[in-house]
Amino acid sequence: MEEALLKSSSLFPYFMLVAFEAGGLFRALVLFLSYPFVCLFSKEIGIKIMVLICFCGIKKANYRPGRSVLPKFLLEDVGYAGFQVVMRYKKKVAVSDIPNVMVEGFLRDCLDVNAVIGRDLKVVFGYFVGLMEVKRDINIVMNEIIGKENMNPLLVGFGSSSQKFISHCKEVYLVTSAEKTSWQILPRGNYPKPLIFHDGRLAFRPTYSATLSMFVWLPFGFPLSIIRMFVAVFLPYKVAIPILAFTGMVGSLSRQHSIDPTIWEAKTRGVVYVSNxxxxxxxxxxSLALMKPVVTVTYSISRISELLSPLKCIRLTRRDREKDLKMMEEILSHGNIVVCPEGTTCREPYLLRFSPLFAELSDDIVPVALDSKVSMFYGTTASGHKTLDPLFFLLNPRTIYNVKFLEKLPKSHSCTSGELSKIEVANYVQNEIAKALGFQCTNLTRKEKYMLLAGNEGTI
Structure with a gap:
């Protein structure tokens, strides 16, 4: 796999992702400091050292980066030329020098590979010990796969120079490191399957130099994040906005010509702001864009995040629809409300299915299109500690937030005054926000996201 598919020749970024996401900051630092010495050894010994550092003591049942984190970064390193050769064939066998738990999810789920010949890790009492099992004879393994997958015994080999593997091939394509330097990265539009969900905190490809930048930044980033949090929570909006922008948290605001947040101030009921x-x-x-506080309703939020929020947060039950609706109507009778009907975050340019509950609240519905960019850390997680979400977002050297208020829904497109059902209203709002952002709509839900990334239904 490494020789045939990936443009980069360095495996360090993938081991760093495992060390950071599965083992934490200290393990990542150990790998970073050890890597110059790893480079003094052969490739095989170097991999064994990195496997020991990254996996020793990790509980097998809790290990998820292989399916939730690594596929995104591996896809972004796939060479277009190698991808075209591999995808010509219906049945595919991948050979890798790194552990199966790092690449099998990517190869099977993203590239539809039938079988993966990699290294298994030793497990003792449910924990990885950081050692790889002895390599099995490739002739025996290939014969087993050919029989199990009902393959033609004469294969087409690409990338591998192993004599034992070549003996099973009628044709062999080899690629040199010099040729790979001219490869183009696989365009996102050519991914076999859309990349919609992924997890992990690192928002950058952790090459050695980029990881160095992260460790240099962290001593400055931690106090800066505390300052940013203090400014956002305790200072007036007019004072907080320029200070936050000065520290690197910038944003943009745009409104449709007829949208003025003051036109409903005289109304007895508030406005429902519906955003992705x-x-x-x-x-x-x-709230900063409106220059006044709003109440937000959420399906799940950690207690720490709720306490730190400068806004009032109301937790919905999710299971009792009537109770949730009454709660939201009570809030709306006293002021404006912000609803995120997706029920969970999505990092990629896609919108998840909108829950239609908001459509029953009011005729005064304003869609809000949001987009955010971070430079170092994601402020969201599915399988990690959600209490750290605000910290990781504020740790970024630079963040960009774009807020766009769209046209208020016309009466004909409201649930109470028009002829549309609540589901049709929700779909209409989803489509309007997607068009404003250039995103794609999906029917995926919070449950599907969490089952894929965390193995649970996303309850806190």
Missing amino acids: HRTLLDPIYI
């Missing part, structure tokens, strides 16, 4: 969900800070940025 990018991060935990979505309602805060909407």
Whole structure:
């Protein structure tokens, strides 16, 4: 796999992802400091050292980066030329020098590979010990796969120079490191399957130099994140906005010509602002754009995040629809409300299915299109500690938030005054926000996201 598919010749970024996401900051630092010495050894010994550092003591049942984190970064390193050769064939066998738990999810789920010949890790009492099992004879393994997958015994080999593997091939394509330097990266539009969900905290490809930048930044980033949090929570909006922008948290605001947040101030009921969900800070940025506080409703939020929020957060039950609706109507009778009907965040340019509950609340519905960019850390997670979401977002050297207020829904497109059902209203709002952002709509839900990334239904 490494020789045939990936443009980069360095495996360090993938081991760093495992060390950071599965083992934490200290393990990542150990790998970073050890890597110059790893480079002094052969490739095989170097891999064994990195496997020991990254996996020793990790509980097998809790290990998820192989399916939730690594596929994104591996896809972004796939060479277009190698991809075209591999995808010509219906049945594919991948050979890798790194552990199966790092690449099998990517190869099977993203590239539809039938079988993976990699290295298994030793497990003792449910924990990885950081050692790889002895390599099995490739002739025996290939014969087993050919029989199991009902393959032609004469294969086409690409990338591998192993004599034992070549003996099973009628044709062999080899690629040199010099040739790979001219490869183009696989365009996102050519991915076999759309990349919609992924997890992990690192928002950059952790090459050695980029990882160095991260460790240099962290001593400055931690105090800066505390300052940013203090400014956002305790200072007036007019004072907080320029200070936050000065520290690197910039944003943009745009409104449709007829949208003026003051036109409903005389109304007895508030306005329902319906937005897509990018991060935990979505309602805060909407509030900053309006220059006044709003109440936000959420399906799940950690207690720490709720306490730190400068806005009032109301937790919905999710299971009792009537109770949730009454709660939201009570809030709306006293002021404006922000609703994120996706129910969970999505990092990629896709919108998840909108829950139609908001459509029954009011005729005064304003869609809000949000997009955010981070430079170092994601402020969202499915399988990690959600209490750290605000910290990781504020740790970024630079963040960009774009807030766009769309046209208020016309009466004909409301649930109470028009002829549309609540589901049709929700779909209409989803489509309007998607068009404003250039995103794609999906029917995927919070449950599907969490089952894929965390193996649970996403309850906190």
